[in-house]
Amino acid sequence: MIIGILAIVYRIHGLVDVARNTHQKRVTSSNRINAVLLFIFLIAGVAATIWMSFSWFDLYHLPVASEHGKSTDSIFWITMAVTLVVFFITQILLFFFSFRYRYKEKRDAFYYPENNRLEIVWTIVPAIVLSLLIFGGLKAWNNLMDDPPEQSEVVEILGYQFAWRTRYPGNDNQLGAYDYRMIDAENVFGMDFRDRASFDDFSPREVHLPKGKPVLFKIRARDVLHSVFAPHFRLKMDAVPGMPTSFWFIPNKTTEEMRVETGNPDFNYEIACAELCGRGHFSMRLLVVVEEPEDYEKWKSEQKSWLSNNPDYLSKVPEDLKELALLKTGLDKQ
Numbered sequence: 001m002i003i004g005i006l007a008i009v010y011r012i013h014g015l016v017d018v019a020r021n022t023h024q025k026r027v028t029s030s031n032r033i034n035a036v037l038l039f040i041f042l043i044a045g046v047a048a049t050i051w052m053s054f055s056w057f058d059l060y061h062l063p064v065a066s067e068h069g070k071s072t073d074s075i076f077w078i079t080m081a082v083t084l085v086v087f088f089i090t091q092i093l094l095f096f097f098s099f100r101y102r103y104k105e106k107r108d109a110f111y112y113p114e115n116n117r118l119e120i121v122w123t124i125v126p127a128i129v130l131s132l133l134i135f136g137g138l139k140a141w142n143n144l145m146d147d148p149p150e151q152s153e154v155v156e157i158l159g160y161q162f163a164w165r166t167r168y169p170g171n172d173n174q175l176g177a178y179d180y181r182m183i184d185a186e187n188v189f190g191m192d193f194r195d196r197a198s199f200d201d202f203s204p205r206e207v208h209l210p211k212g213k214p215v216l217f218k219i220r221a222r223d224v225l226h227s228v229f230a231p232h233f234r235l236k237m238d239a240v241p242g243m244p245t246s247f248w249f250i251p252n253k254t255t256e257e258m259r260v261e262t263g264n265p266d267f268n269y270e271i272a273c274a275e276l277c278g279r280g281h282f283s284m285r286l287l288v289v290v291e292e293p294e295d296y297e298k299w300k301s302e303q304k305s306w307l308s309n310n311p312d313y314l315s316k317v318p319e320d321l322k323e324l325a326l327l328k329t330g331l332d333k334q
Helices: 002-020 023-055 068-100 117-146 256-263 293-302 313-318 318-331
Strands: 153-160 163-167 207-210 213-221 227-230 234-239 245-249 267-272 287-291
Touching: 002 153, 068 117, 068 245, 117 153, 117 245, 153 207, 153 227, 153 234, 163 213, 207 293, 213 227, 234 245, 256 287, 287 293, 313 318
Parallel strands: 153 213, 207 287
Antiparallel strands: 153 163, 213 245, 227 234, 227 267, 267 287
């Protein structure tokens, strides 16, 4: 009701100004004030943007810890530079025109209907620049999505509400098959023990990676959409139910080296979920340890297979493969 009354009062005041022939003077004065305020806003906004970008640079630009991260960052900053140049030019022109061509009495607007040459220029130039940016990004993307090098370390990452689980192949370097119908409270992967390759697979609580060697992440989701996000590796890939995805990269800094570089003795790599997947989304964090190849091999040799930690599942192994399963898991010695 109060807003309605104020609106009526404002309207009556405007009609009185029109009757007194003072309405035009008020408009002219108001336009001048708004034009000056817009110009001040432009200067303050540009200054604040530059200050914030330099002051908080370390907070939004994390150190790179993978080989492909260098090319990814290069493409990002080239795109950012082009975008910023265009942004500042257009914004400065926008506010300048608002200030320069504010309303003035006895000045008519200049009618400028078209300029074909100008339209061709501002169509072709952005098209060329965008094409170069797109093809540069496509080249980097194709390199990442290409077949991984032979003898890559394979790690399966499974996302489900609300945790990550990992699975490594054993000595055969082959992950066993899985079947969603075999998923239960313990066998969260749905490992199919009719496949002999699954006998020596192991499932640690954290991810270990060797420095300087290619690593292939095989990614899948069990329930809803998740997203594997490891910012220091410049890695982000969706985990989609029913549609396995993958991402390969080469980590080039151990956890200890990164702790020295960042000056943070408590630094740890981690994988987080970058897709809002439900109420417990915040808890989907997985520790990642990058270590020297010899330390990684030592850690890997100490891991016990999932089947040896869950001997009850030997009943799922076909009779003709049980002896092999016992040998691979070491359960024949117990």
